[in-house]
Amino acid sequence: MRTSILGLWACTWTTALTTSTSGLYSLIERRLPSHSGQFEFHLEEAHNTSVAQNSKYAISTASNGSVIICGGSLSALSVGLRHYLSDVAHVDIYWFIGNELDKAASPLPGINGTITRQSTVPWRYFFNTVTFSYTTPFWSWKDWELELDWLALHGVNLPLAWVGYEKILLDVFQEIGLTDDEILPFFSGPAFQAWNRLGNIQGSWSGELPRSWIDSQFELQKQILERMLELGMTPILPAFTGFGPRALTDLYPNATIVNGSRWEDFPPEYTKTTFLEPSDPLFADLQNRVISKQVEYYGNITQFYTLDQYNENDPYSGDLSYLRNITRGTWQSLKAANTAAVWVMQGWLFYSNENFWTKERIEAYLSGVEEDSDMLILDLFSESQPQWQRTNSYYGKPWIWNELHNYGGNMGLYGQIDNVTIDPIEALASSSSLVGFGLTPEGQEGNEIIYSLLLDQAWQSSPIDTKQYFHDWVTTRYSHSSNCTSAPSLPSSLYTTWELLRTSAYNNTNLKSNAVPKNIFELAPNITGLVNRTGHHPTTLNYNTSVVFEAWKFLLSAAEEKEELWEHAAYQHDLVDITRQVFANEFLSAYNTLISTWNSSTPSANTTSTISSLSTTLLANLQTLDILLLALPQFRLSTWLESARARAGNNTQLADFYAYTALNQITLWGPDGEINDYASKQWGGLVGPYYGKRWEVFLDYLGTVTPKTYNATVARDDVKAVETAFQLTGLRSALETNGQEKSVREVVEEYVLPFLRSIGLL
Numbered sequence: 001m002r003t004s005i006l007g008l009w010a011c012t013w014t015t016a017l018t019t020s021t022s023g024l025y026s027l028i029e030r031r032l033p034s035h036s037g038q039f040e041f042h043l044e045e046a047h048n049t050s051v052a053q054n055s056k057y058a059i060s061t062a063s064n065g066s067v068i069i070c071g072g073s074l075s076a077l078s079v080g081l082r083h084y085l086s087d088v089a090h091v092d093i094y095w096f097i098g099n100e101l102d103k104a105a106s107p108l109p110g111i112n113g114t115i116t117r118q119s120t121v122p123w124r125y126f127f128n129t130v131t132f133s134y135t136t137p138f139w140s141w142k143d144w145e146l147e148l149d150w151l152a153l154h155g156v157n158l159p160l161a162w163v164g165y166e167k168i169l170l171d172v173f174q175e176i177g178l179t180d181d182e183i184l185p186f187f188s189g190p191a192f193q194a195w196n197r198l199g200n201i202q203g204s205w206s207g208e209l210p211r212s213w214i215d216s217q218f219e220l221q222k223q224i225l226e227r228m229l230e231l232g233m234t235p236i237l238p239a240f241t242g243f244g245p246r247a248l249t250d251l252y253p254n255a256t257i258v259n260g261s262r263w264e265d266f267p268p269e270y271t272k273t274t275f276l277e278p279s280d281p282l283f284a285d286l287q288n289r290v291i292s293k294q295v296e297y298y299g300n301i302t303q304f305y306t307l308d309q310y311n312e313n314d315p316y317s318g319d320l321s322y323l324r325n326i327t328r329g330t331w332q333s334l335k336a337a338n339t340a341a342v343w344v345m346q347g348w349l350f351y352s353n354e355n356f357w358t359k360e361r362i363e364a365y366l367s368g369v370e371e372d373s374d375m376l377i378l379d380l381f382s383e384s385q386p387q388w389q390r391t392n393s394y395y396g397k398p399w400i401w402n403e404l405h406n407y408g409g410n411m412g413l414y415g416q417i418d419n420v421t422i423d424p425i426e427a428l429a430s431s432s433s434l435v436g437f438g439l440t441p442e443g444q445e446g447n448e449i450i451y452s453l454l455l456d457q458a459w460q461s462s463p464i465d466t467k468q469y470f471h472d473w474v475t476t477r478y479s480h481s482s483n484c485t486s487a488p489s490l491p492s493s494l495y496t497t498w499e500l501l502r503t504s505a506y507n508n509t510n511l512k513s514n515a516v517p518k519n520i521f522e523l524a525p526n527i528t529g530l531v532n533r534t535g536h537h538p539t540t541l542n543y544n545t546s547v548v549f550e551a552w553k554f555l556l557s558a559a560e561e562k563e564e565l566w567e568h569a570a571y572q573h574d575l576v577d578i579t580r581q582v583f584a585n586e587f588l589s590a591y592n593t594l595i596s597t598w599n600s601s602t603p604s605a606n607t608t609s610t611i612s613s614l615s616t617t618l619l620a621n622l623q624t625l626d627i628l629l630l631a632l633p634q635f636r637l638s639t640w641l642e643s644a645r646a647r648a649g650n651n652t653q654l655a656d657f658y659a660y661t662a663l664n665q666i667t668l669w670g671p672d673g674e675i676n677d678y679a680s681k682q683w684g685g686l687v688g689p690y691y692g693k694r695w696e697v698f699l700d701y702l703g704t705v706t707p708k709t710y711n712a713t714v715a716r717d718d719v720k721a722v723e724t725a726f727q728l729t730g731l732r733s734a735l736e737t738n739g740q741e742k743s744v745r746e747v748v749e750e751y752v753l754p755f756l757r758s759i760g761l762l
């Protein structure tokens with residue numbers, strides 16, 4: 001037995017568990033092949049795996065140099081592995097730039113004694129139902145492999161697993177007598193499946209979901225589930241919600257079927273989804289078929305089922321007895337299909353439709369699940385809009401504290417570092433039914449450090465010291481360009497950059513503008529209503545933009561000091577991302593000046609030249625930013641569109657349809673701009689050709705009118721024409737711009753710096 005530096009616990013070397021650690025050795029083979037054979041995993045027989053418990057790990061090095069990790073669960077072992085790799089070997093695995101673990105030094109650095117840690121919560125959750133549409137819909141198996149390794153190494157042990165659900169529904173609806181012609185038109189396009197699964201929308205515009213999509217996603221799901229299990233995760237599978245094709249009413253005229261409410265401004269044909277009431281015997285029958293079909297296809301691999309019936313969709317009645325019956329019927333159907341079933345529910349509705357969901361109604365609704373442990377609630381937006389206090393910890397139901405952070409995968413530097421470290425720990429002390437921490441981002445965007453922070457907080461019993469955390473992040477993120485076993489020496493300006501960001505953009509405390517901000521250039525141009533927006537897509541900036549500009553200058557100076565940084569993947573990514581923010585902030589500032597100048601213009605005052613020169617600046621900003629973003633694939637529209645096309649194989653017609661849904665989602669979002677710009681992106685190929693074009697037509701018009709002669713209809717029609725045209729031209733232009741990119745260094749030197757000088761910022 002080894003001594004622990006914390007004196008709490010250490011390896012006891014018993015390895016009698018049946019659970020195999022082979023998935024972790026495979027991870028080593030995938031991510032650090034040159035170090036295979038240098039890690040040993042020992043799973044301690046300390047846990048009853050059917051009960052969620054906290055688990056520990058201990059890391060030490062043997063005299064032959066091997067790294068030995070002991071732990072109480074596969075998840076603890078993989079967290080121990082990352083702890084060693086990031087804190088001792090200074091390598092990590094990242095979103096967007098990928099695996100850097102293979103850069104670990106040889107021989108591996110040793111440690112003195114033993115490092116131990118214990119989780120503070122048994123469950124670490126990941127995904128929002130909509131992440132499956134905003135981020136992953138077109139992912140290949142290779143993309144999924146990277147994601148699942150990232151999740152395992154960050155301790156996620158309870159991920160949502162929605163992929164391929166349509167195959168299960170299709171089979172089950174066929175079994176009860178519906179035809180393919182009745183079922184397939186119910187499904188939504190590849191980029192919109194999440195909202196179909198939530199019952200918000202039905203059907204598909206501009207094309208129908210083909211069988212080939214359903215079948216290939218099902219095959220992908222089998223791979224995903226197998227890997228999740230191998231890495232010690234318990235997948236959360238879908239269940240029958242009640243939503244189904246309209247033809248259900250014809251086939252079962254006596255079944256209790258109602259329509260859901262209208263979602264956003266969607267035309268009725270695409271919303272008001274058919275909903276079979278859980279009190280109907282047909283509901284239990286369908287539930288049993290859905291659960292059994294999954295057991296048949298995937299094995300009896302989980303007791304957790306995700307099931308949302310009223311996400312942004314109000315119940316047919318607010319009657320307390322009705323609400324209780326809904327949950328009771330649903331719960332009984334789950335238990336009848338799998339006696340171990342636990343119903344996992346997004347708690348979003350209690351916040352988003354707060355007017356409907358009074359405390360009495362929430363209590364009645366939750367009371368239908370008569371065993372508290374049969375339910376698990378995701379408090380979905382805990383860092384800004386927590387609901388657990390007002391619901392007395394969901395009246396005793398187990399729940400998870402989640403960081404949502406962004407809507408629609410919008411892009412902007414943003415974080416609530418105090419909140420995601422201090423608050424979950426406080427919640428743990430004050431709510432006995434809190435059983436996990438998790439991430440529920442709508443999209444997987446930048447700001448990775450703020451997401452990692454919460455998952456790492458799940459292994460610390462007091463709030464993480466974020467100053468130290470940022471310092472360590474910098475060391476690991478930019479180190480491995482040299483083969484050294486101790487922390488490398490990096491330009492101090494890198495540390496300064498991140499410290500400035502930590503205390504500005506990453507320290508939002510204004511809960512009125514409470515998620516990743518958009519920039520106004522992503523919105524349809526207007527003379528009013530763009531700036532100072534609060535809420536979920538704020539355009540308010542809660543930091544001093546000059547601090548972020550300082551941070552950018554320090555980052556740039558790091559490459560002057562250490563030239564090889566220009567070739568470093570993380571440096572390139574971060575420089576593009578922070579430059580993007582600098583440009584966006586400058587756009588906002590120039591727009592404000594332009595509008596106030598224009599507002600003061602009268603036929604006698606000559607403001608034309610000011611307006612015209614500011615217009616030129618705004619457009620040059622977007623054109624320059626577009627060129628910068630095209631330098632890296634992770635910031636390109638074409639990457640998103642091509643991933644969609646790739647799912648269609650050789651079928652170009654299908655590829656066009658998939659790509660159309662991908663483009664429509666991030667622009668008009670709906671056949672006619674129903675939630676226009678909700679999922680906007682600051683991507684090369686979009687910023688110039690789309691947002692730039694919208695602003696160009698708008699600014700051209702603005703230059704010809706004064707506040708007295710401005711006609712909003714004319715302005716809107718011009719912009720709308722660009723939006724409509726881009727649904728087609730965008731698909732083509734993205735393909736054309738591909739391959740025209742320059743290196744990050746070239747773009748910075750040839751475009752970025754000259755532009756910033758031209759506006760007097762440098």
Ligand SMILES: *[C@@H]1O[C@H](CO)[C@@H](O)[C@H](O)[C@H]1NC(C)=O
Nearest residue numbers: 102103104105106107483484
């Ligand atoms: C690190 O250095 C050692 C010895 O100097 C060498 O054997 C090893 O291949 C190097 N590893 C990497 C990743 O460069």
Ligand SMILES: *[C@@H]1O[C@H](CO)[C@@H](O)[C@H](O)[C@H]1NC(C)=O
Nearest residue numbers: 088109110111112113485486
């Ligand atoms: C381990 O401990 C020895 C003796 O105290 C010390 O010389 C060495 O630097 C330590 N190594 C590490 C990696 O901390």
Ligand SMILES: *[C@@H]1O[C@H](CO)[C@@H](O)[C@H](O)[C@H]1NC(C)=O
Nearest residue numbers: 249250251252253254255256
């Ligand atoms: C519906 O109910 C009516 C009246 O109870 C009954 O006559 C009819 O057979 C039922 N139809 C079906 C399809 O069950």
Ligand SMILES: *[C@@H]1O[C@H](CO)[C@@H](O)[C@H](O)[C@H]1NC(C)=O
Nearest residue numbers: 279319320321322323324325
């Ligand atoms: C709820 O279910 C109970 C028991 O089945 C029934 O008596 C009651 O009428 C139902 N309430 C509503 C509003 O449907």
Ligand SMILES: *[C@@H]1O[C@H](CO)[C@@H](O)[C@H](O)[C@H]1NC(C)=O
Nearest residue numbers: 295300301302303338339340
């Ligand atoms: C699945 O496993 C659970 C225990 O986790 C068990 O209660 C249930 O009966 C099993 N279902 C099937 C179909 O084997």
Ligand SMILES: *[C@@H]1O[C@H](CO)[C@@H](O)[C@H](O)[C@H]1NC(C)=O
Nearest residue numbers: 383384385386418419422511
């Ligand atoms: C975090 O957000 C919550 C609720 O939105 C707020 O009450 C709390 O004060 C915030 N905590 C910190 C540390 O900022």
Ligand SMILES: *[C@@H]1O[C@H](CO)[C@@H](O)[C@H](O)[C@H]1NC(C)=O
Nearest residue numbers: 417418466502503504507509
């Ligand atoms: C974040 O801002 C709040 C309010 O201004 C301040 O109290 C807190 O110390 C700041 N935290 C950090 C890490 O800068």
Ligand SMILES: *[C@@H]1O[C@H](CO)[C@@H](O)[C@H](O)[C@H]1NC(C)=O
Nearest residue numbers: 528529530531532533540592
């Ligand atoms: C936006 O907010 C800033 C800071 O409070 C204020 O100076 C400015 O006038 C506001 N602009 C508009 C258009 O409301």
Ligand SMILES: *[C@@H]1O[C@H](CO)[C@@H](O)[C@H](O)[C@H]1NC(C)=O
Nearest residue numbers: 604605606607608609610612
């Ligand atoms: C207004 O400005 C424009 C552009 O600078 C110039 O051509 C024009 O002569 C000016 N008109 C007056 C009345 O000063």
Ligand SMILES: *[C@@H]1O[C@H](CO)[C@@H](O)[C@H](O)[C@H]1NC(C)=O
Nearest residue numbers: 212646647648649650651652
């Ligand atoms: C594409 O077409 C070629 C030739 O018809 C065929 O060999 C290939 O398998 C097809 N690929 C896919 C992915 O369907």
Ligand SMILES: *[C@@H]1O[C@H](CO)[C@@H](O)[C@H](O)[C@H]1NC(C)=O
Nearest residue numbers: 709710711712713714715717
């Ligand atoms: C604004 O333009 C529209 C479309 O050209 C026109 O129908 C309308 O009369 C104009 N409104 C005003 C107040 O001029």
Ligand SMILES: *[C@@H]1O[C@H](CO)[C@@H](O)[C@H](O)[C@H]1NC(C)=O
Nearest residue numbers: 524525526527529712715716
């Ligand atoms: C600007 O916003 C107002 C208010 O939302 C809207 O009525 C108008 O159509 C918009 N104008 C343009 C040009 O989009």
